[in-house]
Amino acid sequence: xxxxxxxxxxxxxxxxxxxxxxxxxxxxxxxxxxxxxxxxxxxxxxxxxxxxxxxxxxxxxxxxxxxxxxxxxxxxxxxxxxxxxxxxxxxxxxxxxxxxxxxxxxxxxxxxxxxxxxxxxxxxxxxxxxxxxxxxxxxxxxxxxxxxxxxxxxxxxxxxxxxxxxxxxxxxxxxxxxxxxxxxxxxxxxxxxxxxxxxxxxxxxxxxxxxxxxxxxxxxxxxxxxxxxx
Numbered sequence: 001x002x003x004x005x006x007x008x009x010x011x012x013x014x015x016x017x018x019x020x021x022x023x024x025x026x027x028x029x030x031x032x033x034x035x036x037x038x039x040x041x042x043x044x045x046x047x048x049x050x051x052x053x054x055x056x057x058x059x060x061x062x063x064x065x066x067x068x069x070x071x072x073x074x075x076x077x078x079x080x081x082x083x084x085x086x087x088x089x090x091x092x093x094x095x096x097x098x099x100x101x102x103x104x105x106x107x108x109x110x111x112x113x114x115x116x117x118x119x120x121x122x123x124x125x126x127x128x129x130x131x132x133x134x135x136x137x138x139x140x141x142x143x144x145x146x147x148x149x150x151x152x153x154x155x156x157x158x159x160x161x162x163x164x165x166x167x168x169x170x171x172x173x174x175x176x177x178x179x180x181x182x183x184x185x186x187x188x189x190x191x192x193x194x195x196x197x198x199x200x201x202x203x204x205x206x207x208x209x210x211x212x213x214x215x216x217x218x219x220x221x222x223x224x225x226x227x228x229x230x
Contacts, residue, residue, distance in 0.1 A: 016168025
């Protein structure tokens with residue numbers, strides 16, 4: 001089974017890109033599975049189901065989405081193998097620019113929105129920097145100059161990724177993306193595999209439910225700013 005990991009900021013068009021890619025792959029939808037990792041709620045499972053794609057959705061709730069992903073991805077792959085899928089796609093919403101839900105050796109795709117601002121690629125960390133493929137959406141509604149500047153800024157962050165512009169509505173560019181997805185590695189499990197980058201630091205008092213403000217309540221992994229007065 002081929003495993004492909006999609007990630008990107010919320011509302012960047014990940015689901016639309018995945019659906020267009022599924023159409024372009026020309027693989028029976030019964031042989032493709034999707035696992036969607038989200039935070040609080042999602043309405044995208046209906047879009048997958050309308051295409052006949054089997055989907056499982058999980059919500060991290062108050063947990064870090066990356067930690068939630070890592071603690072469930074092995075079981076997701078086991079589900080895909082038992083289901084007899086040829087392709088398993090995971091979709092993860094990068095709710096902070098520090099997210100890094102990528103696994104060594106597993107094809108990783110980052111989807112970002114050209115309308116987010118030309119400097120946005122420079123503000124995204126491992127989620128963009130560690131991706132094999134960077135898909136840019138909504139490039140059709142900006143000028144050629146803006147697309148070129150956006151792609152240049154992507155290249156400043158990730159020098160090795162393939163950059164592909166995809167229209168999530170018309171499907172333009174999806175065929176090229178699908179051809180690249182066929183290079184995904186075959187897997188039958190992920191036990192003892194490693195992430196490409198560390199997940200965001202966690203385990204502080206606020207991670208475990210503390211709501212009071214004050215230094216005496218701030219325990220665990222914390223980071224303080226320095227404020228100077230003249």
